[in-house]
Amino acid sequence: MFFGLRKYPTPVLKPLAPFIAGSIVVYYGVSKIQDAAVATEPHKSSPQNPYISQVNNKH
Numbered sequence: 001m002f003f004g005l006r007k008y009p010t011p012v013l014k015p016l017a018p019f020i021a022g023s024i025v026v027y028y029g030v031s032k033i034q035d036a037a038v039a040t041e042p043h044k045s046s047p048q049n050p051y052i053s054q055v056n057n058k059h
Helices: 015-036 052-058
Strands: none
Touching: none
């Protein structure tokens, strides 16, 4: 017993697995959309683009 708390076999990972998988898929998708968006022609040469050095090195 640790500070009056008992150990119960509470399932945590199994019920949350779909949400974890979904968040990974959404994170990957948003990352790919962002990479595609900053590499478009209007934003490629903009001085406000924080990824300008990465975009220019890809092509």
